[in-house]
Each structure stands twice: as C-alpha cells, then as structure tokens.
Amino acid sequence: xxxxxxxxxxxxxxxxxxVNVFVILATVTIFLSSQIYxxxxxxIETSHSYEPMTMNSKDGSYILQTERYEDESGVYASFxxxxxxxxxxxxxxxxxxxTMDLKGIYWGDEEYSVVVESGDVGTIIYRYQDNxxxxx
Numbered sequence: 024x025x026x027x028x029x030x031x032x033x034x035x036x037x038x039x040x041x042v043n044v045f046v047i048l049a050t051v052t053i054f055l056s057s058q059i060y061x062x063x064x065x066x067i068e069t070s071h072s073y074e075p076m077t078m079n080s081k082d083g084s085y086i087l088q089t090e091r092y093e094d095e096s097g098v099y100a101s102f103x104x105x106x107x108x109x110x111x112x113x114x115x116x117x118x119x120x121x122t123m124d125l126k127g128i129y130w131g132d133e134e135y136s137v138v139v140e141s142g143d144v145g146t147i148i149y150r151y152q153d154n155x156x157x158x159x
Contacts, residue, residue: 073100075090083107085104085105086104086105088105098121100125101118101119116149118147124143125140136149
C-alpha cells in the first residue's frame with residue numbers, strides 16, 4: 024500500500040511541476056509576443072510620421088528634397104534634386120525606400136552625391152556624373 028501511495032504522490036508532484044512549467048512558459052510567450060507586437064507597432068507608427076525635408080548642397084547650387092509616398096503596402100520616401108536658382112527638377116530618383124527602414128537621405132561628402140541609408144538595403148550612393156546622378 025505504501026508503494027502505491029508513494030507512486031500517487033510522485034505522480035501528483037510531477038503533474039504539479041508540469042502544470043507550473045507550462046503556465047510559466049505560456050506567460051513568458053504571451054509577454055514576449057506582446058512586446059514584439061508593441062515594437063512592431065511603434066516602427067509602423069514612426070514610418071507613417073515620416074516628414075519630407077529640404078537641404079541645400081554645400082555650395083548652394085542644388086536643393087535636395089525628399090518626398091513621401093504612400094500606398095496600400097506602406098509608406099515610402101524618395102528624393103528629387105532641383106537647381107537653387109530656377110527650382111527646375113534636374114533629377115528625380117526612380118527608387119522608393121520604405122520609411123520603416125530608412126535611416127536618412129542626405130548630401131554626401133563627394134560633389135553633389137546623395138546618400139540613402141536604409142536598414143533593409145544598406146547604404147546607396149547616387150553619384151553626380153555627367154550632369155546627372157547614378158547609383159554606384
């Protein structure tokens with residue numbers, strides 16, 4: 024009889040431990056999932072609040088103006104380059120970058136180069152060559 028009681032006690036303890044471990048794992052999973060969801064929501068909200076900006080080239084000849092585009096798949100940014108004096112568009116970037124991953128669009132160190140830093144595609148440099156800008 025004592026063996027039977029011991030087996031029942033051991034089984035009850037094992038079941039209790041299993042239930043406690045299960046509850047702890049479920050709680051941790053739910054907590055981590057909610058944190059990941061909250062971070063993702065914050066990234067999306069930030070991407071929707073992207074504000075275009077305007078920057079003059081170092082010598083003042085050109086204006087770099089970022090632009091915001093939105094469609095059903097998300098919010099994107101691109102840029103145009105205009106002459107300072109006439110405001111004529113001399114280059115319109117054909118590429119769009121997700122604002123969710125965008126770190127910045129700005130004038131680079133080389134003459135009139137434009138740098139796009141993005142978390143998903145890396146750093147892209149549009150170099151000024153022959154009166155136009157090309158990705159290099």
